[in-house]
Amino acid sequence: MLEMLEDYTSRHSEYQITNFIIKLNGKTDYGQYRQCLRELVNRFKTLQNAEGFNRKELIREFKIFYSVAKQLKEKIGVLTPHKKKVLESDFWVETFKYRIALELVCYGRPQMASIESVLAMPEKEIMLDFLDEITAPGAAKNYLKHTDFTEYKPIELISDADVEKIIGKGDFFGRLLESNAGEESCAKVERHIDFKTDS
Numbered sequence: 001m002l003e004m005l006e007d008y009t010s011r012h013s014e015y016q017i018t019n020f021i022i023k024l025n026g027k028t029d030y031g032q033y034r035q036c037l038r039e040l041v042n043r044f045k046t047l048q049n050a051e052g053f054n055r056k057e058l059i060r061e062f063k064i065f066y067s068v069a070k071q072l073k074e075k076i077g078v079l080t081p082h083k084k085k086v087l088e089s090d091f092w093v094e095t096f097k098y099r100i101a102l103e104l105v106c107y108g109r110p111q112m113a114s115i116e117s118v119l120a121m122p123e124k125e126i127m128l129d130f131l132d133e134i135t136a137p138g139a140a141k142n143y144l145k146h147t148d149f150t151e152y153k154p155i156e157l158i159s160d161a162d163v164e165k166i167i168g169k170g171d172f173f174g175r176l177l178e179s180n181a182g183e184e185s186c187a188k189v190e191r192h193i194d195f196k197t198d199s
């Protein structure tokens with residue numbers, strides 16, 4: 001029984017993390033990077049009070065998100081305000097293209113919420129042109145068939161001790177995050193962790 005329990009994972013597997021949490025939610029490299037930061041923030045907060053097996057599992061997940069985030073950061077480089085704006089635009093364009101194609105395959109038409117969102121976007125002309133193309137017979141299924149968001153797998157995982165060193169900055173990061181949420185807290189964590197354990 002104890003031998004079998006060693007195979008038990010109470011939280012997400014690496015497959016779930018890389019394919020569904022990071023790739024499916026993130027889609028573009030920037031979107032995946034942002035998703036990793038969001039997950040790191042959430043696990044950082046949870047690890048402050050986690051113990052035993054749950055802590056071990058959270059640290060395992062933290063290491064996977066950290067490794068993928070580090071790869072993506074190296075690929076994306078420095079995020080200037082202009083670059084971030086361009087990458088953010090690309091992320092939302094790809095997100096709604098994918099969503100609309102899914103809706104066409106599943107429901108036969110785009111949903112009203114998606115159309116409303118598209119009309120609110122500065123890129124609405126691009127999106128309306130896409131709608132003209134994607135509504136042709138078979139176009140949505142073909143689009144989904146050929147849509148392949150890059151999957152990043154964890155490499156060179158940091159040690160449990162390095163994770164504990166990051167988590168050990170609890171007072172500092174706690175103050176940093178307590179009044180911030182979402183994008184702002186992700187950006188602050190990125191600046192201060194800087195993907196090194198000795199910062």
